[in-house]
Structure formats: C-alpha cells, structure tokens
Amino acid sequence: MTTICEQSADTGFSPYTSGKVFAVAPMIDWTDTFCRRFHRLLTRHALLYTEMIVADAILHGKRDKLLSYDASENPLALQLGGSDPVKLAEAARIALDYGYDEINLNVGCPSDRVQAGTFGACLMREPETVEACVKALKAVSSVAVTVKCRIGVDDQQPEAVLPDFLRRMTGAGADAIWIHARKAWLQGLSPKENREIPPLDYDLVHAMKRENPDVFLGINGGIASMEAVRAHLAVMDGVMVGRAAYNNATLLTTVDSAVYGETARPVDWDGVRDAMMEHAARHIAEGGRLVHLTRHMVGLFQAYPGARRFRQILSADATRPGAGPDIIAAAFAAVDIDAGPKQAA
Structure with a gap:
C-alpha cells in the first residue's frame, strides 16, 4: 500500500536552499x-x-x-x-x-x-x-x-x-x-x-x-x-x-x-533489484499488477550488454497474468552489469 509520508510539512526543508x-x-x-x-x-x-x-x-x-x-x-x-x-x-x-x-x-x-x-x-x-x-x-x-x-x-x-x-x-x-x-x-x-x-x-x-x-x-x-x-x-x-x-x-x-558533490561510488544494483521486488510483492499482495512498476524500469541499462533482453522481459513477461517479482530478478540477470555500457562509436 502506498503510504502517507510521515515527514512534517513544517520541517522547514526546501530544495532551494542548498545550491544547485x-x-x-x-x-x-x-x-x-x-x-x-x-x-x-x-x-x-x-x-x-x-x-x-x-x-x-x-x-x-x-x-x-x-x-x-x-x-x-x-x-x-x-x-x-x-x-x-x-x-x-x-x-x-x-x-x-x-x-x-x-x-x-x-x-x-x-x-x-x-x-x-x-x-x-x-x-x-x-x-x-x-x-x-x-x-x-x-x-x-x-x-x-x-x-x-x-x-x-x-x-x-x-x-x-x-x-x-x-x-x-x-x-x-x-x-x-x-x-x-x-x-x-x-x-x-x-x-x-x-x-x-x-x-x-x-x-x-x-x-x-x-x-x-x-x-x-x-x-x-x-x-x-x-x-x-x-x-x-x-x-x-x-x-x-x-x-x-x-x-x-x-x-x-x-x-x-x-550535481550534489557526493563521492562517486558503484551502484548497488542488487539493492535496486531487491527493493523493486519488495515493492512489487507488496503491490501484488494488495491486488495490483507487476506491470504497474516494471513499465517504469524498461529504460534502465541502455547500451549495456543484455539490455534488449532486459526490455523484452519487462515489456512482455511482466504483463502476463500472475506475473510476480521473480520477473524483475530474471530481467536483471539478463544484463551483464559488470561490463558497463558500450561506448558509442
């Protein structure tokens, strides 16, 4: 279930007070x-x-x-x-x-x-x-x-x-x-x-x-x-x-x-995968469909080896009746993440 954010609107936080x-x-x-x-x-x-x-x-x-x-x-x-x-x-x-x-x-x-x-x-x-x-x-x-x-x-x-x-x-x-x-x-x-x-x-x-x-x-x-x-x-x-x-x-x-000056570090792709699988499991348990989440993920991994298969899995398999979070795991497994994106000629 989508939760109401518990952050108070009176915290004084503003995106416009800390630079670019x-x-x-x-x-x-x-x-x-x-x-x-x-x-x-x-x-x-x-x-x-x-x-x-x-x-x-x-x-x-x-x-x-x-x-x-x-x-x-x-x-x-x-x-x-x-x-x-x-x-x-x-x-x-x-x-x-x-x-x-x-x-x-x-x-x-x-x-x-x-x-x-x-x-x-x-x-x-x-x-x-x-x-x-x-x-x-x-x-x-x-x-x-x-x-x-x-x-x-x-x-x-x-x-x-x-x-x-x-x-x-x-x-x-x-x-x-x-x-x-x-x-x-x-x-x-x-x-x-x-x-x-x-x-x-x-x-x-x-x-x-x-x-x-x-x-x-x-x-x-x-x-x-x-x-x-x-x-x-x-x-x-x-x-x-x-x-x-x-x-x-x-x-x-x-x-x-x-943009924000943090030290560059490798992306925790396993963490991204697992978090989206968790979101999906919760959404499906409440009567939702996997595609409600995966449709937003199709653009990930452009130019990576396996990106085409990643898109195919999320575009086709995730729309099938009964599709579950394992589809996300299968899509990530299709990508050679360690190889990184191919450089344009």
Whole structure:
C-alpha cells in the first residue's frame, strides 16, 4: 500500500536552499508513485515531482489515492493544475498534510484537457491570474511555492513576454521558476509535438538568469545528458530533465556525484533489484499488477550488454497474468552489469 509520508510539512526543508538543483520533470501518466520509488533508488538527492493533479480533483475526489505516496520519495514536489486562486489554495492546504516539500503550479502543459479547463500553458496569456494564484498559494503554504512555465505561447514574443512574467511571479513571492525553453502552440500541435517541434531557446532562458541573479531559475527542455546538465548549471540554478531521465534511467545514477558533490561510488544494483521486488510483492499482495512498476524500469541499462533482453522481459513477461517479482530478478540477470555500457562509436 502506498503510504502517507510521515515527514512534517513544517520541517522547514526546501530544495532551494542548498545550491544547485537537479529535478525529474512532472510527466502525466509517467511520474506516478511507482516511478518515483524507482527513481529514488537511483538518486538520493534529485528533486522528484508528482504528475499534475488538478485542484478540483483534490477538493472533490479521493484524496488519499491522489496524494498518498511512499515516504522514500522525498524530496518530493506536488504539481497542481488550476487557475482559481481559492481552489488552489485549499488544495494546497489539504496536500500539505501529506508532507510534500514543494507546491508547484503548472503553467506549461498544452494538452486539450488542460486548455478546456483554462489552465496550464493557457495561463501564459493571463499572467495576472498566475500572479493571484501564487499569492494565494504562498498565503497557505509552509513550503516552497514554485511555477513551471513556457517561454510563451502561440504568437507571443518570448523576449517581451517572459521578463514581465518573471517579474510578476517573483513579486507574488514564487520561490523558484522552472522554465521550459520552448513556446507552446495551443492549436495545431499535440502535447508530444509541443515537446519537440517549437525550437528551444536556451539563450533567452540563460539571459533571464543573468538579468535575475537573485531569483532561482531552472531550465527544462531537450536536456539529455549529464554533460548538458553541467553546462546549463554553469549558468542556471537548476536543471529539470524529463523524457531523458525516464527513457534512460541510468542517467540518474550520476546525479548525486555530478550535481550534489557526493563521492562517486558503484551502484548497488542488487539493492535496486531487491527493493523493486519488495515493492512489487507488496503491490501484488494488495491486488495490483507487476506491470504497474516494471513499465517504469524498461529504460534502465541502455547500451549495456543484455539490455534488449532486459526490455523484452519487462515489456512482455511482466504483463502476463500472475506475473510476480521473480520477473524483475530474471530481467536483471539478463544484463551483464559488470561490463558497463558500450561506448558509442
């Protein structure tokens, strides 16, 4: 059973008070509690995010199902969706009892569902609404309140829109702003296309940081390697990685040393395997299915000998009726971990 984290929301912990930050981006249908437990086995310090949860769902839905998580997942941020300051504040007040380390407002998702609710990336056109939402969240929150945005939408000129947006957010009290360095097109592009087609403008985001040296600004979008992470951190306060961290989860094993300065050490792969098997056994005993966990593990061991067989086992065998934790053991056994990843030619 997913447990309610026992960490108090009043501990004063903030991901933004101890230097540079590496975060795994919130991703709908991907960064659920099973994904986050897996990622936490690979990195102790990376900031993890929930999927976006709409404020109305918290107010009227099954709160424990939406907000409960395993205590191992902290530091963990809750991403909220919505545009009503009163509803967002009440949703945050409820969520804080679950021990989240941050409340993040989604101002970047371009999906049809989000547009129908007039929030997400649509709010880039209504900075005064976002400003009111941040103020309302700050009024009830004992943890960091942050915003994740785009550089603009549709025909907006990012070099004109973004500086004003940042001024409003910091004036409202936002503790950090994560910027996806692409526009979003609200019509004509799917959410997937909105992650790939609009050109990245890292230079603009870097310029915003230089113009706002005292504001925590993080960058997101198209960052796929630890070399790129380090390059951005030379300018920015934080780097947020999404698909690359999910599809090549081995990247996360380098975060603690490369970003947080820990001494590099070999990964305890047996420990990762055993922990996921334990999570799986508990979940299955409560009526769940193995694939709920293993679908998040398929991207591990890219370029390792045996990686293809690893993916096959987790993609096929784990979906069969009655599949148990032994499937995870079989998948790990298929990989020559000691050989390490093959170097690209």
